[in-house]
Every structure is written in structure tokens, then in C-alpha cells.
Amino acid sequence: MSHVEPLSIEETDAAKADIEQLASATGFVANSMLLLARRPEIARAVLGLIRAVVRNPDGTVDPALRWMVAHVTSRANGCTYCSAHTFKNGADNGVPDEKLAAIWEFETSPVFTDAERAALRIAVTGGQCPSYATPEDMAELRRHFSEEQIIEIGSVIALFGFNNRWNALMATDLEPEVTDFLAGKSLSGEQNN
Incomplete structure (x- = not known):
């Protein structure tokens, strides 16, 4: 149970339009946003980052x-809430089931490209605080991605650094739509909790 009671969508006045815009993309209202809506300026700012970083059609x-x-x-940060959301969002945004199933075998699984391996390695090493991404990790990333793309990948990692800490701290409850999705998946390496 969340440490702070989330607002209902009807109570989110100042952030309602932004929260509903995200809900139209995901198919449900995110409890994390209903918590943040107690401070609508923060909710709107976070939703703006989400739109710019992971939901940007011009990315x-x-x-x-x-x-x-x-x-x-x-997952590397241990955030159950965000792990579940990003797993579902991955499936909803074109990640094939075989990649979702093998995500923790990205270093050795033939379903991943060298470019994907470089980005996912940075997601693990660069997503930790402090970062332990090595110069070699960054050099490998530069072999596959432009500087603009590296900024975009880094922004995804940083955005979820905030989201991971926020939702772990608040003990945000997973939404039924997400738990139902996870219940329908039995993929290796993923926990259905």
C-alpha cells in the first residue's frame, strides 16, 4: 500500500489534462501520477519529461x-513499479516477446544487436548511483549511436532514475491493468510481482 494516498482522477484539477494524456497512451491512469498530482506543478513537469524522453515521436x-x-x-535499480510499467510499455511499443523474455541475457542472446547490447549495458552501469559506466562502455555506445542519440539514451536512464526512486520511496501500488498484463506473461527472467 502506498505511503501517501493517491488522488482520484477527479481530484487532479491542475494536472488532470496531462495525466489523462498519459492515460490515453498507456490505457490506464498511473498511480504514480495520482500521487504526484498532490503537487500539480511537479506532476506536469514529470509528465513533460516523459513526453520529451520516452514518448517523443521525434526521438x-x-x-x-x-x-x-x-x-x-x-530492474537494475530494483523498482518493481517501474519495472512492471516499462515491461508493459516495451511490449506495447514494439519490443518482441523474445527480447522481453531474454532481456537479462542481452550480453549473450542472439536476439540482441551489438547496438542494443551497448545501450542496455549503459542502462545497467550508467543507471546506478554513482554510475559505474566505464570509458569502454561509452566508447562502445559511441560506435553505434550519434551524440544526439547518446543524450537521448542517457535521458531515458536519468528519467527512470527519478521514477525509480520516487515510486520505491512512495511504495506506489501497481494498477490492475499492469498486474493483469504481467499475469498473462510468463517470460524467463521476469518476476510477476
């Missing part, structure tokens, strides 16, 4: 890879 990194980076970052 230069493939949306499926953005969601895989978000998922690996969240």
Missing part, C-alpha cells in the same frame, strides 16, 4: 530500444 532512438533501456535501468 532519434527507436521507441522499442528506449523502453528496453528504461526497463533494464528500472
Whole structure:
């Protein structure tokens, strides 16, 4: 149970339009946003970052890879809430089931490209605080991605650093739509909790 009671969507006046816009993309109202709506200026700012970083149709990194980076970052940080959301969002945004099933075998699984491996490695190493991404990790990332794309990948990792800490701290409850989705998946390496 969440440490702070989330507002209902009807109570989110100042952030309602932004929260509903995210809900139209995901198919449900996120409890994390209903918590943040107690401070609507923060909710709107976070939702603005979400739109700019992972839901940007003009992004230069493939949306499926953005969601895989978000998922690996969240799992590496131990955030159950964000791990579940990014897993579902990955599936909803083009990540094939075989990649979702093998996500923690990205270093060795043939379903991942070298570019994906470089990005997912940075999601693990760069997503920790402090970061333990090595110069070699960054050099490998530069072999596959432009500087603009590296900024985008780094922004996904940083955004989920905030989201992971926020939702773990608040003990945000998963929504039924997400738990129902996870219940329908029995993929190796994923916990259905």
C-alpha cells in the first residue's frame, strides 16, 4: 500500500489534462501520477519529461530500444513499479516477446544487436548511483549511436532514475491493468510481482 494516498482522477484539477494524456497512451491512469498530482506543478513537469524522453515521436532512438533501456535501468535499480510499467510499455511499443523474455541475457542472446547490447549495458552501469559506466562502455555506445542519440539514451536512464526512486520511496501500488498484463506473461527472467 502506498505511503501517501493517491488522488482520484477527479481530484487532479491542475494536472488532470496531462495525466489523462498519459492515460490515453498507456490505457490506464498511473498511480504514480495520482500521487504526484498532490503537487500539480511537479506532476506536469514529470509528465513533460516523459513526453520529451520516452514518448517523443521525434526521438532519434527507436521507441522499442528506449523502453528496453528504461526497463533494464528500472530492474537494475530494483523498482518493481517501474519495472512492471516499462515491461508493459516495451511490449506495447514494439519490443518482441523474445527480447522481453531474454532481456537479462542481452550480453549473450542472439536476439540482441551489438547496438542494443551497448545501450542496455549503459542502462545497467550508467543507471546506478554513482554510475559505474566505464570509458569502454561509452566508447562502445559511441560506435553505434550519434551524440544526439547518446543524450537521448542517457535521458531515458536519468528519467527512470527519478521514477525509480520516487515510486520505491512512495511504495506506489501497481494498477490492475499492469498486474493483469504481467499475469498473462510468463517470460524467463521476469518476476510477476
